[in-house]
Amino acid sequence: MDSKQLPQNFQGFSSESAYLLNDNELTLKRSRKEASKKRKFCVLVACVIQLVVCGGTGYGLSVMYAEIIIVFNTERADAALIQSFNMGMAAASGIMFTWMIKKFGPGVCITIGASVSAIGLFASAFADNLVTITVCTGVITGTAMGICQLCAYLTVTWTFHHNPGLFLVILTFGMSFGQLIGPNMYELFISNYAWSGAFILLAAVSLQLIPFGLVIHLSRYYFVRTSDMSIQEKQRSCCDISLFIDVVIWVLWINFLLLALTGNVEPWFIVDHMISLGFSRKDGAFTSSAIGIGNFIGKLIGAFIKFRCRQVATVYHWIYLGVLMAGLHMIIISLDQLIALFLFCLLFGCIFGLIFSQAPVVMFEASGLDRYPQACAMMNVMFGIGDVFGPLLGGYIKDITGVYNIAFFIASGASVYISVSSVCGVYYSRKRHM
Structure with missing residues (x-):
């Protein structure tokens, strides 16, 4: 059928019966209805839960990191590989499975990802060396969680296709909840069941993603994946290289890389940093949870800003937020009191949560609905590269110098660059656009 024969209500799917152009066959497939508000709410909650579990598992490894150093008597740079690979693969691996998500749907892919994640964590409980844990928890679990994370972003975009900006900000609340719950969950599990028992319980937590994946799977008929384009445009979009020759897109991707490489230096190392100052691991986990609280508050602020400033490009906010981040990275070096560190982590979490919540929106505004799956996947690749090398770099700096100060200096400089770029x-x- 020629594109001119498509019904006028094709764009937006706002009517009770609209048509969807099949991505593979480029034919009109079936009539659809707009999802109800209740269904959209359930889908949004299911997607947020994906980030809660994935984020909590990754950020909570900062507590396991401090325990692994003692149990295996290993270098910090080696122990940091577990968290770096887990968070790195969780962010970057999604691009390898974009085809699978499009073919089988995000609900099915979440079920597969949650199951593989649980297997990796369960196997880590029986490891007798650091390499096995790095492979199982770092690589296998991290890769599986990458599928779940990308599925969450794409599902929200396809469900709230008219204007997904606000809902993408709300989605990132999941990371804040995960960052708040994760460290305390790890501390509770390790204290009561040792590090090996903690991995078994974490495997059970990963399996909780499956029922939420089912909710998403049952809503697949309401997804809208493309805007109103001609057949020729859709054919070109399958091999669209415009993203890779777009200067603005590359500026943003590099910013995402630096944000992941240096922005997480406090969440990654606050527990070990506090132990080196004479505090207990429990104090470190408690203080680390303040970042999660602040993260949530920051994302609430981000949602409010997006709601009230709909006509303002989100990237404008990164100009002043980068400067604020740079200043905070410098302040932590001079703090050595528990209350001061707690308040710092609370404030840092607010700023970091605000800037991180805007990342998927910045990417969407620059790429548009049709290019967003590829752009979002590449955004996560940049986050993944930063998450892989960030903990490794910080651990190496600690091993060489005995402190994390240089890591905080580097993070401050990177934040200034993000603002300028x-x-x-x-x-x-x-x-x-002139």
């Missing part, structure tokens, strides 16, 4: 991104974007 955001100005450049705005300039190129405005120039392109």
Whole structure:
């Protein structure tokens, strides 16, 4: 059928009976209805839960990191590989499974990802060396969680296709909840069941993603994956290389890389940093949870800003947020009191949560609905590369110098760059549309 024969209500699918162009066959497939508000709410909650579990597992490894150093008597740089691979693969591996998500749907892929994640964590409980834990928890579990994370982002975009910006910000609340719950969950599990028992319980937590994946799977007929394009445009979009020659897109991708590489230096190392200052691991886990609380508050602020400033490009906010992040990375070096560190982590979590909540929205505004799956996957690749090398770099700095100060200095400089490059991104974007 020629594109001119498509019904006028094709764009947006706002009517009771609209048509969907099949991605593989490029034919009109079946009539659909707009999802009800209750269904959209359930889908949004299911997607948030994906990030709660994935984020909690990854950020909570900062507590396991401190325990593994003692149990296996290993170097910090080696122990940091577990968290770096887990968070790195969780962010970057999704691009390898984009085809699978499109073919089988996000619900099925979440079920597979949750099951494989649980297997990796369960196997880690019986490891007798650091390499096995790194492979099982770092690589296998991290890769599986990467599927679940990307499924969550794409599901929200396809469900709230008219204007997904606000709902993408709300989705990132899951990471805040995970960062709040994760460290305390690890501390509770390790204290009562040792490190090996903790891995078994974490495997059970991963399996809780499956019923939420089922909710998403049952809502698959309401997804809208593309805007109103001609057949020729859809054919070109299958091999669209415009993302890789877009200056603005590359400015954003590099910013995402630096944000992941250095922005998480406090969540990664706050527990070990506090232990080196004479505090207990429990104090470190408690203080680390303040980042999660602040993260949640920051994302609430991000949702409010997006709601009230709908006509303002989100990347504008990164200009001043980068400067604030740079200042906070410098302040932590001078703090040595528990209350001061707690309040710092609370404030840091607010700023980091605010800037992180805007990342998927910034990417969507720059790429658009049709290019967003590939753009989002590449955004996660950049996050993944940063998450892999960030903990490794920080652990190496600690092993060499005995403190994390240089890591905090590097993070401060990277935040300044993010602010300056955001100005450049705005300039190129405005120039392109003149």
